[in-house]
Amino acid sequence: MKILVTGGAGFIGSHTVVELQNSGHEPVVLDNLYNASSKVIGRIEAITGKHVPFYKADIRDREALAEIFEKEKPEAVIHFAGLKAVGESVRKPWEYYENNIGGTLTLVDEMRKHGCKNIIFSSSATVYGDPAFVPITEECPKGQCTNPYGWTKSMLEQILSDIQKADPEWNVVLLRYFNPIGAHKSGTIGENPNGIPNNLMPYITQVAVGKLEKLHVFGNDYDTPDGTGVRDYIHVVDLAKGHVCALKKVAPGSGLSVYNLGTGTGYSVLDIVKNFEAATGKNIPYVIDPRRPGDIATCYSSAEKAKEELGWEAQYGIKEMCEDAWRWQSTNPNGYGD
Numbered sequence: 001m002k003i004l005v006t007g008g009a010g011f012i013g014s015h016t017v018v019e020l021q022n023s024g025h026e027p028v029v030l031d032n033l034y035n036a037s038s039k040v041i042g043r044i045e046a047i048t049g050k051h052v053p054f055y056k057a058d059i060r061d062r063e064a065l066a067e068i069f070e071k072e073k074p075e076a077v078i079h080f081a082g083l084k085a086v087g088e089s090v091r092k093p094w095e096y097y098e099n100n101i102g103g104t105l106t107l108v109d110e111m112r113k114h115g116c117k118n119i120i121f122s123s124s125a126t127v128y129g130d131p132a133f134v135p136i137t138e139e140c141p142k143g144q145c146t147n148p149y150g151w152t153k154s155m156l157e158q159i160l161s162d163i164q165k166a167d168p169e170w171n172v173v174l175l176r177y178f179n180p181i182g183a184h185k186s187g188t189i190g191e192n193p194n195g196i197p198n199n200l201m202p203y204i205t206q207v208a209v210g211k212l213e214k215l216h217v218f219g220n221d222y223d224t225p226d227g228t229g230v231r232d233y234i235h236v237v238d239l240a241k242g243h244v245c246a247l248k249k250v251a252p253g254s255g256l257s258v259y260n261l262g263t264g265t266g267y268s269v270l271d272i273v274k275n276f277e278a279a280t281g282k283n284i285p286y287v288i289d290p291r292r293p294g295d296i297a298t299c300y301s302s303a304e305k306a307k308e309e310l311g312w313e314a315q316y317g318i319k320e321m322c323e324d325a326w327r328w329q330s331t332n333p334n335g336y337g338d
């Protein structure tokens, strides 16, 4: 299937393009490179041995979208493009709503004008807020988000659901990701955060490579086994494969589908530190700091629905997640280096 992948040069997008090509699909990448490097495309091509059509374009640019849809005629869109830094979204809410919501509205309008009514959307476990229960099933009520980024995901889920309801020709898949980490086995593509990382694993790998002095653990007084926050970390290659499996839910008549993509297992911050040290032999010094505002104690998925309906489940464990994150970081200490 020919698939337009918005944000396909980013962390999750690039890994998904690899898995799409490996399973015989024809991804076409659109990315404005706001948070990605143009080098990614060549690296993907080196992994798969296949050409990746790439458009440097913005999802808010109607004319560029129209041209791409006319030329490429994709059957479906996997929509990763968006801004994703939680703290930045608190400082720049307008930019987040305009890019994520405005951009998606423009994209969806151009899709329907060109007769492409199949979309897989990158949502997040953040839509559950402080979850009503764990493991979190898809039936768990959505909650209060603690930042504008989270609200863009929650609102876009509602917008896409309403669009599908009004026009049943649409097939909409909402994928709620838990915490993607790791990198492709080749060590040639991976996460490339700007500045000081916000997320745990890139922070740890930058401590390990000597770019940062020590990890700051945000709180050890949560109601969890060791007091630190518990999350459902998932290997990015498993997450990428989840998108390939989710394509079966853009078949005609599928309608609206919602899936968690997680492993079903929670690890604390200190579990991750210990597993990283064991997998890599690197020492990770850390200090305990106060809680980070907006953080919750525990968040992990029930991965049952995706297993039953998509035939997908995560294959990699925490050891591979740590090893692969480290291979990427240690062989590319400055990311893509641009």
Ligand code: NAD
Binding pocket: 006, 007, 008, 009, 010, 011, 012, 013, 030, 031, 032, 033, 034, 035, 036, 057, 058, 059, 060, 079, 080, 081, 082, 083, 084, 099, 103, 122, 123, 124, 125, 177, 178, 179, 180
């Ligand atoms: P990323 O920043 O690496 O990838 C997003 C890509 O979108 C970037 O390459 C960026 O340049 C591009 N982009 C942003 N705005 C654009 C625009 N207006 N037009 C065209 N391209 C644009 O992030 P990621 O971690 O790969 O996340 C991909 C998606 O998954 C995002 O929507 C994110 O919100 C969502 N998500 C990520 C996580 C996570 O922990 N990484 C968790 C849940 C959901």
Ligand code: UFG
Binding pocket: 084, 086, 124, 125, 126, 177, 178, 179, 198, 199, 200, 201, 203, 215, 216, 217, 218, 219, 228, 229, 230, 231, 269, 292, 295, 299
């Ligand atoms: N943490 C630290 N120190 C750090 C960074 C994180 O102790 O330097 C802790 C956090 O307090 C939390 C855990 O590590 O307990 C994970 O934090 P991350 O920032 O890596 O991930 P979050 O769970 O906060 O959020 C991530 C994405 C969100 C997404 C969510 C989905 O950033 O966009 O996963 O579950 F919505």
